[in-house]
Amino acid sequence: MRRTEALRRLVRETHLRPENFIMPLFVCPGEGVKREIGAMPGNYQLSVDQLVAECREIQSLGIGGIILFGIPETKDEWASGAYDAHGIVQTAVRAVKQEIPGLVVITDVCNCEYTSHGHCGKVVDGDVDNDETLEWLARSAVSHARAGADIVAPSDMMDGRVAAIRKALDEEGYKNTPILSYAAKFASCFYGPFREAAESAPQFGDRRSYQMDPPNAREALREMELDLEEGADMLMVKPAMPYLDLIAKAYERFEVPIAAYQVSGEFSMIVAAARNGWIDRERAMMESLVAIRRAGASIILTYFAKDAARLL
Ligand code: PBG
Numbered sequence: 001m002r003r004t005e006a007l008r009r010l011v012r013e014t015h016l017r018p019e020n021f022i023m024p025l026f027v028c029p030g031e032g033v034k035r036e037i038g039a040m041p042g043n044y045q046l047s048v049d050q051l052v053a054e055c056r057e058i059q060s061l062g063i064g065g066i067i068l069f070g071i072p073e074t075k076d077e078w079a080s081g082a083y084d085a086h087g088i089v090q091t092a093v094r095a096v097k098q099e100i101p102g103l104v105v106i107t108d109v110c111n112c113e114y115t116s117h118g119h120c121g122k123v124v125d126g127d128v129d130n131d132e133t134l135e136w137l138a139r140s141a142v143s144h145a146r147a148g149a150d151i152v153a154p155s156d157m158m159d160g161r162v163a164a165i166r167k168a169l170d171e172e173g174y175k176n177t178p179i180l181s182y183a184a185k186f187a188s189c190f191y192g193p194f195r196e197a198a199e200s201a202p203q204f205g206d207r208r209s210y211q212m213d214p215p216n217a218r219e220a221l222r223e224m225e226l227d228l229e230e231g232a233d234m235l236m237v238k239p240a241m242p243y244l245d246l247i248a249k250a251y252e253r254f255e256v257p258i259a260a261y262q263v264s265g266e267f268s269m270i271v272a273a274a275r276n277g278w279i280d281r282e283r284a285m286m287e288s289l290v291a292i293r294r295a296g297a298s299i300i301l302t303y304f305a306k307d308a309a310r311l312l
Helices: 005-010 048-060 088-099 130-147 161-171 189-197 218-230 241-253 264-275 281-295 305-311
Strands: 021-027 034-036 044-046 065-070 104-109 151-154 180-185 234-238 258-262 299-302
Touching: 021 048, 021 088, 021 305, 044 048, 048 088, 048 305, 065 088, 088 104, 088 130, 104 130, 130 151, 130 161, 151 161, 161 218, 180 218, 180 241, 189 264, 218 234, 218 241, 234 241, 234 299, 241 258, 241 281, 258 281, 264 281, 281 299, 281 305
Parallel strands: 021 044, 021 065, 021 299, 065 104, 104 151, 151 180, 180 234, 234 258, 258 299
Antiparallel strands: 034 044
């Protein structure tokens, strides 16, 4: 059955479609800014006008949507840019929804891009305070919904954030805004290039006191279950390729859409190896994406979204 492409096509079990992909985008202050991210070739920090242009192209390729990350003008201890009605992401969401209302806009709800210390929450006595951070997250999510975000996606890994966000959204009249929870997010070295892109590297310590320990699978399932109980509508596993086992388990166990984030390091490894002539860029891209899809993710956040959609 493998002899010809026609035969292989006949018995192929998994298919990728552009609508499976979510393109992560980085929005920054200014006008006419399109600054390439060194560690992520072909990805840019974009000012709002450039972002809108990029979104038009993404829409025309049939891609499922975008997820937005903000690089604020200034950072402070209170992450005030994260929940400012006129913050960079809120401004970007309004612009994109006004110009391209049909494009699904997801917002990443986290504080690390907005805090001066680069941690995902409020630091009290040298450590991130889980419960104190929930209020910031709830306020951010509401401000994103108010700006027009279709889906909010908390990525901070604080306990109880889904319940806090759901309650705040409901109270403010956004009961129809779904939550895509970064439920099983690991303390991964594969986020390295992203931290250059979002200028969000922690200034002291690391994220291991709130993101998950890579060896733990059962704990990941418990995190997912808790988030569903708290009101999550979709679950995400992140990173993707080193954690395919968890994508598969999540798909079997939970009857909600499963998302996976092919993170910056996964992208950059393929691009770098291809630049050295060590690997075929297109084939590595498609093989990695179809593997993530095969494991059970129907939503794939990937920096390859445009390139893969073009090929499809
Ligand atoms: C914010 C956040 C991160 C990523 C997505 N949301 C960085 C981190 O947790 O350090 C990483 C995405 C990527 O590497 O592509 N907390």
